Amino acid sequence: MDLTYSPDQEDFRDRARSWLAANVPTAPLPSPATADGVAAHREWERLLHEAGFAALHWPREHGGGGAGLVEQALFAEEYVKAGAPVRLNRLALTLAGPTVMALGSAEQRERWLPGMLTCDELWCQGFSEPEAGSDLAGVRTRGEIDGDKLVVTGQKVWTSLSAFAQWMFALVRTDSAQRRHRGLTFVMIPMDAAGVELRPIRQLHGEPGFSEVFLTGVRVPVGNVVGDIGAGWTVAMTTLGFERGGLGDHARFARDVGDLVELARRAGVADDPVVRDEVAARFVEVQQFRRHVELVTSRLAAGTPVDAQASITKLYWSEMEARIFETALRILGPLAELTVEAPMNLAAPGLHRRYWHARASRIFAGTSEVQRNIIAERVLGLPREPRWTPT
Ligand SMILES: Cc1cc2nc3c(=O)[nH]c(=O)nc-3n(C[C@H](O)[C@H](O)[C@H](O)COP(=O)(O)OP(=O)(O)OC[C@H]3O[C@@H](n4cnc5c(N)ncnc54)[C@H](O)[C@@H]3O)c2cc1C
Structure with a gap:
């Protein structure tokens, strides 16, 4: 390194x-x-x-x-x-755009890339469904070819930013005779098309961007398919391969640990040995993460792929982030229950939002359990988990 x-x-x-x-x-x-x-x-x-x-x-x-x-x-x-x-427009810049560059046609690049860069067109990701989260190959939303249109019917869920997005990159099943990874297609769906209905998912912080997306007979030009019809799994894996796992984010976590120190001072517990131990542990974790990120950056810059090791990065930062905000709430003790407006509140604006969001970080972009499976099987070479079969 x-x-x-x-x-x-x-x-x-x-x-x-x-x-x-x-x-x-x-x-x-x-x-x-x-x-x-x-x-x-x-x-x-x-x-x-x-x-x-x-x-x-x-x-x-x-x-x-x-x-x-x-x-x-x-x-x-x-x-x-x-x-x-x-x-x-993170989903456009880190996932949809690089996918279009890698596997889209010249016409598709010309159509979509400029709007991603200027942010005139926002993008959301339509992968997850009620029966397809960790097990993405379980996608059931159907896409039927009708002349030069793909007619899409089904449901997506947990679609971040969908309330404001102009486009969704989605995985749909175009061949129902095929199972699992086969028979899927990757398609760009305009969010203003007839048959797209959003049902907001209410979150603890009350912000409205997140929804379920219901698709009923949505007619999308076949020209919006990226890659071949039926080759959607390969395209989706290319997309997910661009999730490099937080290069540079150590600075954000280092700032969060600095905020813990300030919070402990405000709460009058900065000299409490238990608090000091816990904050020091968070500080050390962030320093370890920084070294890990530098190692990954150095390897990638030298052309060495990190492949499944990206799961170590995702698992590490998401678990660390959750611990940082759990420490913040422990520093506040019973005062953690107060709203920002309460006279005795000590929490900075946004702290509770970050705490809730940190809990979600363990779920999106692959849950911690799934990351542990990948690390066990593909980094450490342990035997595959036995497949659960119904009795
Ligand atoms: C804040 C947030 C934003 C999101 N944004 C988007 C978005 O924009 N677009 C999108 O497509 N999706 C999005 N998601 C969905 C996210 O990708 C899924 O929630 C995630 O993949 C988990 O799927 P699931 O919720 O169906 O849970 P499940 O897959 O049903 O998992 C349930 C539990 O079982 C565990 N589990 C599952 N399989 C295994 C296994 N093989 N071994 C061990 N344990 C296992 C999981 O770890 C989890 O604890 C978002 C989620 C959140 C929380």
Whole structure:
């Protein structure tokens, strides 16, 4: 592992740092899971795009920054340190866009990539269904070919940002005679098409972005299929392969641990040895994570694929994030029950939201149990779990 940065990389870091210092909004933007928040984040995304920072990881030929992995990690670190807003169109920039670049036609690239970069078109992910979460091959939403249209009927669930998205990249079953991974197709569905109905899922924080998506006879041009009809599993695995697992996010977690120290001071428990032990443990975990991310970045930059080891990254950060916010609530003790508006409240705005979200991090992008299975079988080479069969 090489931890030194070249002069060019240091220059890049300085340039990114100065631009962020001059442009990051001074007040926090409203949550991106609300209509006001989406509008405000779109403005911010436009600024990022104009400065060439919207998609550093995309090749220049597709309008991206063409930056190396180390520059991407440096930017991500500076981004968090500058307190910049969370990214709005993440699913487009990290999943849908790279999939279209890898497996889409020239026409599809021209149609979809520019709107992802400018954030004029927001994207959501329509993979999960009531009977297909961890077991994605269980997808039942049907797609029937009718001339030059694919007619889609079924239900997606837990669709983040669906209330505001213009497009959904979805996995549908086009051949019901085939089972599991075969007979699936990857298709881009316009969210304003007739037959798309959203039923909001109410969340603890009350924000409206999350929904179930019901699809009834939705007619989608066959030209919106990415890859071949019936080859959707390969396309979906390409998509999920782009989830690299939080390069640069260690800066966000380091900031969160700094916030724990502040919180302990405000709560008057900064000298409590139990609290000190717990906060120190969180600090050490974040430092370990940073080293892990540097190792992964260094390997990827040298062209060594990390494959199933990406599960270690996802498992580590999501479990660590949950522990950080559990520590925050333990520091607050009974005061953790108070709302932000309560006179005796000590929690910073957003702390409870982050606590709830950290619990969801153990579920989305592959649950912790599923990540442990992958690590056991494909990293450590342990025997496969026995398949459960009904008696
Ligand atoms: C906040 C949030 C946002 C999300 N956003 C999206 C989105 O935008 N688009 C989208 O398509 N999906 C999204 N999801 C869905 C997410 O991908 C699924 O929730 C996840 O894949 C788990 O599937 P499931 O909920 O059906 O649970 P299940 O797969 O039914 O799992 C239930 C439990 O069984 C365990 N389990 C399952 N299989 C195994 C196994 N083989 N071995 C051991 N344990 C197992 C799981 O770990 C879990 O604890 C989101 C989820 C959340 C929480």
